[in-house]
Amino acid sequence: MSAPEVTDGKLIEQIAAGERSAFEELYHRYSRSVLGLALRRIGDRGRAEDSVQDVFAAVWRSAASYDRKRGPGGAWLYTIARNAIVDAQRRKPAPTMADPPEVVSTDLAPDEEAEASWNSWRVHRALETLPENERSVIALAYFSGLSQSEIAAFLQIPLGTVKTRTRSGLARLADTLEGEL
Structure with missing residues (x-):
C-alpha cells in the first residue's frame, strides 16, 4: 500500500516555506493542464508556454497568500492561471504586416459595452x-x-x-x- 498523496494545498503551504521539491511536485501535477488551458485560450504555443511560466512564477511568489479555508489549492492555482492567461491575451504581439487589411470593427458600441460591463x-x-x-x-x-x-x-x-x-x-x-x- 502506498503512502497517501500530499494535497495541493499542503504543497502550496510548503512552497510558501521555500521548499523547491514541493514546487516541482505542484508543477509536475499541473503544468500540462495549465498549458492545455492556455493553448485553448491563446491559440499560440509560444505565448501559451510563456503563460505557463508566468503562472508558476506567480505561484512561487504568492504561495504565502494561499488560504486553505477559501478553497482547495488547485482552484487557487487555476485562478492564477486564468489571470495570467487573460494578461497574455491582452499582450498580443504587434501585427507584422505593413498595411493590415481593412476589417469591419467588431468592437461594441459604447452603450453595448456599458450593458455588457453591467451584466x-x-x-x-x-x-x-x-x-x-x-x-x-x-x-x-x-x-x-x-x-x-x-x-x-x-x-x-x-x-x-x-x-x-x-x-x-x-x-x-x-x-x-x-x-x-
Missing part, C-alpha cells in the same frame, strides 16, 4: 452569494474552461457531484439575477 458585474456579484462548493465548480467550468470530467478529477469528487453542484449553482444564479430585475 458582468451583476453575474460576479451573484457568484459571491453561492456556497463555496457550487462557486468553485462554476468558476472552474466557466472561467478556467475545464470540462465537468476535468473538474471532477481536479477536485477529486464524483462526476455526478460536479453535475449536481453545477446545475444547483446555475439555478441559484438564475434566481438571484431574476430577483434583481
